[in-house]
Amino acid sequence: MAEDLFAKAKSAMRKAHAPYSKFPVGAAIRTTDGRIFSGCNVEVVSFPEGWCAETTAIGHMVMDGGGRIAEIAVVAEKLRACSPCGGCRQRIAEFATPQTRVHLCDARTGVVETVTMGELLPHSFATDSLAGVEE
Ligand code: THU
Numbered sequence: 001m002a003e004d005l006f007a008k009a010k011s012a013m014r015k016a017h018a019p020y021s022k023f024p025v026g027a028a029i030r031t032t033d034g035r036i037f038s039g040c041n042v043e044v045v046s047f048p049e050g051w052c053a054e055t056t057a058i059g060h061m062v063m064d065g066g067g068r069i070a071e072i073a074v075v076a077e078k079l080r081a082c083s084p085c086g087g088c089r090q091r092i093a094e095f096a097t098p099q100t101r102v103h104l105c106d107a108r109t110g111v112v113e114t115v116t117m118g119e120l121l122p123h124s125f126a127t128d129s130l131a132g133v134e135e
Pocket of ligand 1: 018021023024025026040041042043050051052053054083084085088
């Protein structure tokens with residue numbers, strides 16, 4: 001089921017622009033209406049200006065009209081199970097629910113572990129947080 005997402009994430013990983021870290025990453029999103037978007041990390045010589053694979057994939061989803069994330073797969077060439085960084089957890093959460101599945105993949109074998117956004121980002125700062133506390 002998530003294997004097609006893994007395949008998309010892996011082919012995105014092969015497009016990574018990661019000349020500084022030499023740590024290629026790929027991500028693929030399935031939206032709740034069945035569309036798939038992928039992305040790779042893009043590094044910049046001024047290091048903080050680079051961005052993550054998940055961020056590229058989210059940008060593609062937004063440019064296609066937006067949507068909600070049903071599941072997302074992440075794969076890194078050099079890691080057995082690449083977990084989204086803190087910033088990407090917040091970005092994914094923007095378009096997800098605590099039940100959204102996050103597949104951590106091994107580039108050779110596929111999905112190693114599936115976790116939820118609720119597990120990755122508990123007690124999150126969420127859209128309804130902006131409303132503040134009702135007196
Ligand atoms: N990276 C991602 O693309 N996604 C993550 O969730 C973790 C880190 C990238 C950023 C940078 O280009 C490289 O991996 C090393 O940190």
